[in-house]
Amino acid sequence: xxxxxxLGYVLPDGNIAFLHRxxxxxxxxxxxVEVMEVESTxxxxxxxxxxxxxxxxxxxxxxxxxxxxIPENQNIKVSEVRKELSENLTEFMIPEFIVKMxxxxxxxxxxxxxxxxxxxxxxxxx
Numbered sequence: 001x002x003x004x005x006x007l008g009y010v011l012p013d014g015n016i017a018f019l020h021r022x023x024x025x026x027x028x029x030x031x032x033v034e035v036m037e038v039e040s041t042x043x044x045x046x047x048x049x050x051x052x053x054x055x056x057x058x059x060x061x062x063x064x065x066x067x068x069x070i071p072e073n074q075n076i077k078v079s080e081v082r083k084e085l086s087e088n089l090t091e092f093m094i095p096e097f098i099v100k101m102x103x104x105x106x107x108x109x110x111x112x113x114x115x116x117x118x119x120x121x122x123x124x125x126x
Contacts, residue, residue, distance in 0.1 A: 026055045026063040026065075027063055028062075028063055028064070028065075028092045028093070029092045033065070033092065033093050035053050035054070035055050035065060037093075038053045038065060038067070038089065038093055038095065039051055039052065039053040039067075041085060042069065042085065044088070045081050045084045045085065046080075047071055047073065047075075047076040047080070047081070048069055048071065048072070048076070049070045049071060049072045050069070050070040050104060051067060051068065051069050051070070052104055052112045052114075052117070053065055053066070053067045053068075053095055054066055054068070054114055054117065056119060056122070058122040058123065059122075059123055064095075064097075065095035065096060065097075066095055066096070066097045066098075066099060066117075066119070066120055067095035067097070067098045067099070068099050068101050068104060069081065069098055069099065069100055069101065070100075070101055070104060071100060076100070078098050078100075081098060082094060082098070096122065097122075099117075099118060099120065104117075
């Protein structure tokens with residue numbers, strides 16, 4: 001056995017049932033994406049003071065990312081952030097949605113409260 005980062009359990013017939021990933025890796029277009037890597041790259045963009053990237057699933061169960069950004073000033077343009085991300089990440093790693101936020105809601109431990117972040121819903125097949 002090896003440590004794959006997947007969480008599962010052994011079925012009575014000996015097969016392994018997959019539950020989910022233990023880390024923040026997701027699959028987009030059949031390629032693994034580390035959500036924390038995207039978030040780290042977003043922090044390096046000019047005009048971004050704070051950022052949180054989260055993964056969600058559409059109606060068909062396919063993963064997509066939403067980036068929540070607190071800008072340093074209100075003149076930030078999404079196109080400029082996307083352009084800067086494209087210089088450091090491949091196209092499928094760029095979040096589909098970028099949401100400008102006045103602040104990131106925090107839980108009692110001071111960590112981002114993902115339950116209070118707005119979800120941009122995405123249709124599956126269109």
